[in-house]
Amino acid sequence: MKHIRYIFILINISLAFSILSCDRSKDVEKIHIGFSQAMTNDDWRRSMNNSMELQASMNPEIDLQIKDANYDVLTQIKQIDELIADSVDVLIVSPIQSKPITAVVRKAINASIPVPVVDRKTEGQQYTAYLGADNIEIGRNAAKEIIASNRKDSIRIIEIRGMAGSSPAEERTMGFQQVINQFKNAKIVAKIEGDWEKESIQESLRQLLNNDIKVDYVFAHNDRMAVGAWEVARELGIENEISFIGVDGLAGTNGGIQAVKDGILKATVLYPTGGDEAIKLALKILDNESIPKNNILSTTIINELNADIMNNQFEKINDQQDQMEEQLAAIKLQEELYYSQNNLLKITMALLAIILSLTVYSVYSIFAIRKKNRQLELTNEKVTVQRNQIEKIAKEIKISNEAKLNFFTGLSHEFKTPLTLILSSIESISDYAKEKGSEWGTK
Known part of the structure; x- marks a missing residue:
């Protein structure tokens, strides 16, 4: 009974864990794209970043990380090194200057990280592809x-x-x-x-x-x-x-x-x-599609x-982009609502599973207890019968002992009377002998 209870507890824990562990993290494997931006203090660069982010948001599997070098070549080199250390799947670079950035871009390529460059090039075509x-x-x-x-x-x-x-x-x-x-x-x-x-x-x-x-x-x-x-x-x-x-x-x-x-x-x-074309180009590179060196x-x-x-035309495009961003924001909100409700449903299902398991265990326990009680009743009946038999035997033994006692008491009484008479006669004879003996002595 005790080990069955432990089994039910383990089943409940395993069931609850399996339900709650099913979340969005296993839906899609992420694609990590890093972008080293030369600067973002002008509308043209901000427009590039916005286009990238919009295109990336349309692909849920993309994790886009943008780093702004703010016109500083040394900062851009450091940021590219950081993206290489993060093992990004694709490294997009917009070099501040061609020559100083060439070595670190070559380093990324040697680390098997494809490097498309946008807007600007490095020296000697040291990149995977150019877009611009x-x-x-x-x-x-x-x-x-x-x-x-x-x-x-x-x-x-x-x-x-x-x-x-x-x-x-x-x-x-x-x-x-x-x-x-x-x-x-x-x-x-x-x-x-x-x-x-x-x-x-x-x-x-x-x-x-x-x-x-x-x-x-x-x-x-x-x-x-x-x-x-x-x-x-x-x-x-x-x-x-x-x-x-x-x-x-x-x-x-x-x-x-x-x-x-x-x-x-x-x-x-x-x-x-x-910006949007850069994300599309990165995906083509990851899919091993054949792409030209210069796009x-x-x-x-x-x-x-x-x-x-x-x-x-551009106003219409911007309006469409704004609408897309609003729709994507609404979709994201709906996704968050869905996942929160989904998690709540999973928790409810886990609790219901636990309650159902406890109910089954309770019913099982009731039947088990009833079975044990029946077995105890049968045992008690057997004990009662055996006790009655023992009492009967004890009474019979008592009666037998009393009969034996009475028999030996009567028998001893029967022997005691003649023995008393004999002893009295013997004592009388002994006393008479003593008296006669004393009389003979005086004579």
């Missing part, structure tokens, strides 16, 4: 836009470059010069080195313009520097004498498309962020002719 627009073609498109929209005999251009050592800056300059050098009336009169932020170029441009340098166009490697150049020209009152062309073509109030609509920029070259995103010129159309 063709920056040489972007430079060419900007130069073609300048040539096509100019009706002057000579074109004087200031080029505002991105950060030195970054592949987009080098390639955009290369493509831009390839086209400009084909036209004798076009000339780059000055170059300014920036770091992709407008504050980095404004003072240098102010000094150039104050020196009465004649300029018709300013080509900046991104829209932020192009708008910064326009702000300097506006300070000097010559913003209407110069046309400004940038790169990125983001939608939104602070984006390049709005700057074109507002007349601040003459044109901007669309440069897609490719080029399409680009186009945005000017006053198509700015409204492009802006409307």
Whole structure:
């Protein structure tokens, strides 16, 4: 009985544990993707991150980890080392500068971690795949836009470059010069080195313009520097004498498309962020699909002719993304509600199983106790019968003993009377003999 109780307890514990241990952790095996972002202090980079996170959220098996190097090469190298140590399945990198990041990217590849790079490249194509627009073609498109929209005999251009050592800056300059050098009336009169932020170029441009340098166009490697150049020209009152062309073509109030609509920029070259495409590329790499070394995103010129159309398209895309994010948030909320209710149901089932087991055990115990009671009653009946038999035998023995006692008592009485008479006679004879003996002695 005792060991059966222990068996029931063990069954209940095992059942409850098996029910409660079934949770969401075993649903899908996670894919760990690390992303080393160069910086996130501008809308273009934030848009890239948002696109990545949105695409990752549509794939529940993806665990995306984004690290922001904040323009610091040493920080980016350290963060990439951390992602390598975490044994991520895919390491996406947007290098701040090409050469310093090459060694650590090679380290990741040697550790059997695929490394697609986005927006920027490392030296010697030391990466698994590149995803981004063709920056040489972007430079060419900007130069073609300048040539096509100019009706002057000579074109004087200031080029505002991105950060030195970054592949987009080098390639955009290369493509831009390839086209400009084909036209004798076009000339780059000055170059300014920036770091992709407008504050980095404004003072240098102010000094150039104050020196009465004649300029018709300013080509900046991104829209932020192009708008910064326009702000300097506006300070000097010559913003209407110069046309400004940038790169990125983001939608939104602070984006390049709005700057074109507002007349601040003459044109901007669309440069897609490719955030969602980077996640898709990472999944293809993990699935061992055949992918090209260079995955080029399409680009186009945005000017006053198509700015409204492009802006409307991007607004629709952004609205759809917002709706998707809301739907994903609602789905996530429903999933959390489902899992909480599912866990509650499992707990209830475990408790019901325990109650059912205890009920079965109680019924079993009742029948077992009844069986034991019946056995005790039968034993008691046997003991009662045996006790009655013993009492009867004891009475018979008592009667027999009393009869024997009476018999021997009577017999002893019968022997005692003659013996008493004999003894009395003997004593009388003895006394008579003694008296006679004394009398003979005196004579």
